[in-house]
Amino acid sequence: MIEIENVTKVYQMGEVEVHALRGVSLNIQKGEFVTIMGPSGSGKSTLMNLLGCLDVPTDGTYYLHGQDVSELSDTQLAHTRNKEIGFVFQQFNLLPRTSAQRQVELPLMYAGISAGERRKRALAALEAVGLGDRTHHRPDELSGGQQQRVAIARALVTQPSIIMADEPTGNLDSKSGNEVLCLFQQLNEQGITVIFVTHDPEIAEYSKRVIHILDGLIERDAPVDSSLLDCQTSQNGIENLYQGTAALDQAVLGVAG
Ligand code: ADP
Ligand code: MG
Numbered sequence: 001m002i003e004i005e006n007v008t009k010v011y012q013m014g015e016v017e018v019h020a021l022r023g024v025s026l027n028i029q030k031g032e033f034v035t036i037m038g039p040s041g042s043g044k045s046t047l048m049n050l051l052g053c054l055d056v057p058t059d060g061t062y063y064l065h066g067q068d069v070s071e072l073s074d075t076q077l078a079h080t081r082n083k084e085i086g087f088v089f090q091q092f093n094l095l096p097r098t099s100a101q102r103q104v105e106l107p108l109m110y111a112g113i114s115a116g117e118r119r120k121r122a123l124a125a126l127e128a129v130g131l132g133d134r135t136h137h138r139p140d141e142l143s144g145g146q147q148q149r150v151a152i153a154r155a156l157v158t159q160p161s162i163i164m165a166d167e168p169t170g171n172l173d174s175k176s177g178n179e180v181l182c183l184f185q186q187l188n189e190q191g192i193t194v195i196f197v198t199h200d201p202e203i204a205e206y207s208k209r210v211i212h213i214l215d216g217l218i219e220r221d222a223p224v225d226s227s228l229l230d231c232q233t234s235q236n237g238i239e240n241l242y243q244g245t246a247a248l249d250q251a252v253l254g255v256a257g
Contacts (some may be wrong), residue, residue, distance in 0.1 A: 001028065001029060001030045001064065001065055001161070001162075001193065002026075002027065002028040002051060002062075002063075002064060002162075003027050003061075003062070003063040004024060004025060004026055004027075004050070004051070004057075004060065004061065004062045004063075005025045005060055005061045006023050006024070006025055006059070006060040006061070007021055007023070007024045007025070007047075007050060007057045007059070007060030007061070007062065008021050008022055008023055008024075008057060008058045008059040008060055008216075009021040009043070009046050009050065009055075009057055009058050009216075010058045019216055020043045020046040020216055021043050021046055021047060021050075021057070021216045021217075022215070022216040022217050023060070023216075023217065024043075024047060024060075024213075024216070024217065024218055025060075025218075026211060026218065026221065028051075028193065028195065029193075030161070030191075030193055031188070031191050031192075031193055032193055032194075032208065032209060033184070033185070033188040033193075033194045033196070033207040033208040033209070034193075034194070034195050034196065034207060034208070034209045034210075034211060035195075035196045035197070035198060035203070035204040035206075035207040035209070035210045035211065036048065036195065036196070036197045036198075036211050036213060037197075037198055037199065037200075037201065037204045037210055037211065037212055037213070038199065038212060038213035038214055038219075039199055039214070040199055042213045042214050042215060042216070043213055043215070043216040044166070044197045044198075044199070044213055045166055045197065046216075047197075047213065048164055048166050048195065048197050050062065051164065051195060052081065052085050052087060052164045053069060053077050053080060053081045053085065054081070054087075056069070056070065057070075064080065064084070065084070067080075082107070082110070082111065082158060083158070083160070084160055084161050084162055085160050085161075085162045085163075085164060086154075086155030086156055086158065086160035086162070086163045086164070087155055087163075087164050087165075087166075088148070088151050088152055088155050088163065088164070088165040088166070088168045089151070089165075089166050089167075089168070090166060090167040090168065090170040090171055091171065092139070092144075092147045092148050092150070092151040092171075093151060094139045094147055094150060094151060095139075096138070096139060096140070097138055097140075098138060098139070099135065099136050099137065099138055100126055100131060100134055100135050100136070100137050100138075100142070100150045100153070101119070101122050101123065101126065101135040101136065102122075103150055103151075103154055104121075104122040104125050104126060104150065104153045104154045104157050105118040105119065105121075105122040105157075106154065107154060107157055107158050108121055108122070108157060108158065111158065121157050121241075122135075122153070122157060123135060124241050125153035125154070125156050125157040125241055126150070126153045128153065128156065128241050129149040129150075129152050129153045129156070129183060130149065130179075130183075131146060131149055131150065131153065134146060134150075143176065144171055144172050144173070144176055145172055145173075145175070145176025145177075145179055145180060146176075148168060148169075148171075148172060148176070148180050149179075149180065149183065152168075152180070152183060156187070156241060157241075159241065159242050160192070161192065161193060162192070162193045162194075162195065163184070163187060163192055163193070163194050163195070164195045164196075164197075165184065165194070165195070165196050165197065166197040167197055167198055167199070168180055168184075168196070169181060169198075169200075169203060170198075177203075181203065181206050184196065184206075185206065188208075190242065194207070204224070205224055207224060208223060208224050209221070209222070209223050209224060210222060210223075210224055
């Protein structure tokens, strides 16, 4: 579903050129759980931003679902991003003084979904991440782990086929971090493609494939033998969230197909 070939990214900083990616090629299939791992400054976030259609490469090609991304207009790119990709970041990026339910409803508001349907979808997404009893809580009334789960619910509510997470456990203690990792594993078990960015080798072991990146180049790309995480608790409702999606697809896309 993701095919990039010889992708480069050069940032122009005044007189200086920063070569953040220096020729990266990789394929990611539907249903994979991939970690992009490397030290700080190696180009991980740059690569994720390109894969997530948040930025465009300087050179090289990117095919997403067989479509050459460089041929899409800004509007089409935004539609693709809204429909296909959910983002989770290290800083949870939640709005202050805003309830969990409302945070999760926001992407649906932009997609023009009715209030009743928004509420239903947001509650289902919060339920799916284990926050069914925290829907009226604001960020300052939630723990870090809970805030990140609100952010994950917000990423899920549009039923994306791909979830991209950039250091999502970076601001969490190890217990909350584990819960969040568990959630990503469960999402992946439901068939959602998960692309994870981290500098932490231990976290990478929770996924199924690790792409090592160094100085803007892929150094190694290898499957993980056995995934480390053994999730004890089971979150319910992720399947439900992805049912009856036709109407939403239509609305989020704004066009048919
Ligand atoms: P990582 O996520 O692995 O820490 P990044 O992709 O953020 O690495 O950065 C890769 C390189 O590109 C670094 O040298 C960084 O300083 C540089 N860089 C990243 N974003 C920008 C930007 N917007 N403008 C200029 N340089 C950037
Ligand atoms: Mg980064």
